[in-house]
């Protein structure tokens with residue numbers, strides 16, 4: 001057994017690295033361990049590579065929107081292999097860079113799968129370690145699916161590494177992963193189908209704007225089957241027959257690829273948390289609001305593997321990693337501030353949200369002024385040929401404060417950040433409207449939305 005550490009961090013993703021760097025820089029003896037190359041989901045298998053592929057889709061879409069308006073898209077197309085190489089130009093250097101950054105902060109970097117052996121001990125591929133504290137930042141993994149042939153579906157990581165994109169692609173689930181990837185696939189020449197068991201996909205987003213997104217998707221060839229369950233998947237000669245069921249009707253869909261977009265669960269199964277006396281569920285480690293395990297004082301958790309009020313998103317993972325680190329360093333009980341954290345589904349165009357949904361605001365008893373605007377005809381959309389765009393801003397009538405903002409349109413994934421800041425600072429709609437934006441920028445539409 002090696003000597004005592006102040007902290008061992010499990011998982012070198014956004015949450016783990018933020019915490020390890022902070023505690024290492026503060027002079028603690030810190031080690032971090034990952035079973036995979038350093039970088040975690042966001043940088044290697046999620047947000048960043050996804051948005052590089054999306055760039056290809058944006059260019060195709062932008063050119064098509066300008067057809068007959070001075071641009072001839074001709075046979076403009078995505079070269080999938082080259083786009084993938086462009087993606088690897090970003091992802092390949094990440095593990096080295098991240099490890100160097102950690103070493104620079106005095107953090108020891110370990111490689112292998114960690115597994116608890118007691119409340120203050122764990123082993124990494126057979127080597128034992130002891131620490132005063134642990135931060136579990138192990139992230140999430142695709143939810144195990146139980147229908148026959150579920151193992152024939154590839155996951156989001158596999159999709160982001162595809163060497164070639166086949167023509168027919170079926171996505172299981174109507175969430176972030178399926179919508180984002182289907183929008184990329186359609187612009188790359190595929191015919192995507194999204195199969196969702198619910199009546200309303202992207203449930204965390206404004207239903208009116210999601211319906212506009214679905215209609216926009218239909219226009220580019222993204223099909224959606226609602227209230228439809230997957231019964232089974234079977235493979236014959238490299239193609240797949242997917243049996244689906246809606247109500248009492250059952251039918252089959254032929255496809256070349258099946259992609260898992262049916263949600264993710266905390267990646268805790270291999271950690272042997274029972275040995276450390278740590279309570280957990282599919283949502284993550286059960287923690288107090290200050291991110292300490294409710295059943296083991298030596299263990300903290302952050303990011304996708306912590307069961308908190310924060311959504312499983314990168315900005316949340318970073319905030320939680322930093323707050324957990326600060327609480328451990330100071331023996332304090334600070335609570336992460338989740339106010340005003342925006343989220344976007346990076347379809348083309350994107351749908352974005354910050355703060356409350358209209359239904360949440362009304363259920364919470366707010367007297368809500370719902371300011372809905374169809375911005376499809378506005379200058380900023382006319383300029384680029386987009387006709388499908390809208391915004392819904394929720395203002396509390398009692399004090400003028402912004403309760404929520406919901407946007408669907410090009411560049412609105414940037415515009416949403418202004419609303420996030422306004423909600424975090426508790427600004428009123430009038431105060432936000434007092435901002436002067438560069439003109440003509442999408443930011444200059446803000447005043448008119450309020």
Ligand SMILES: Cc1cc2nc3c(=O)[nH]c(=O)nc-3n(C[C@H](O)[C@H](O)[C@H](O)COP(=O)(O)OP(=O)(O)OC[C@H]3O[C@@H](n4cnc5c(N)ncnc54)[C@H](O)[C@@H]3O)c2cc1C
Nearest residue numbers: 011013014015035040041042114138139303304312313314
């Ligand atoms: C396809 C996709 C796209 C996404 N796009 C976005 C986006 O655009 N914006 C956004 O905000 N969020 C996005 N997300 C979510 C975001 O990636 C996650 O919320 C974020 O990366 C979580 O960070 P984390 O540090 O909690 O976990 P992770 O980054 O997943 O890191 C966990 C690490 O722990 C390691 N690990 C697990 N178990 C062990 C063990 N036993 N021993 C050693 N190491 C272990 C794993 O190998 C992994 O590297 C996306 C997710 C996916 C899947």
Ligand SMILES: NC(=O)c1ccc[n+]([C@@H]2O[C@H](COP(=O)([O-])OP(=O)(O)OC[C@H]3O[C@@H](n4cnc5c(N)ncnc54)[C@H](O)[C@@H]3O)[C@@H](O)[C@H]2O)c1
Nearest residue numbers: 173174175176177178196197198261262263264312344345
């Ligand atoms: N842009 C982003 O921020 C971004 C992008 C991708 C992923 N993520 C994160 O990753 C998480 C996982 O994403 P996701 O898209 O896999 O999940 P999700 O939770 O967004 O959506 C899953 C969907 O699958 C449906 N579903 C579940 N089981 C099903 C089944 N058997 N058959 C048919 N439909 C089924 C659900 O009803 C739901 O609509 C997200 O919650 C998000 O936090 C974020």
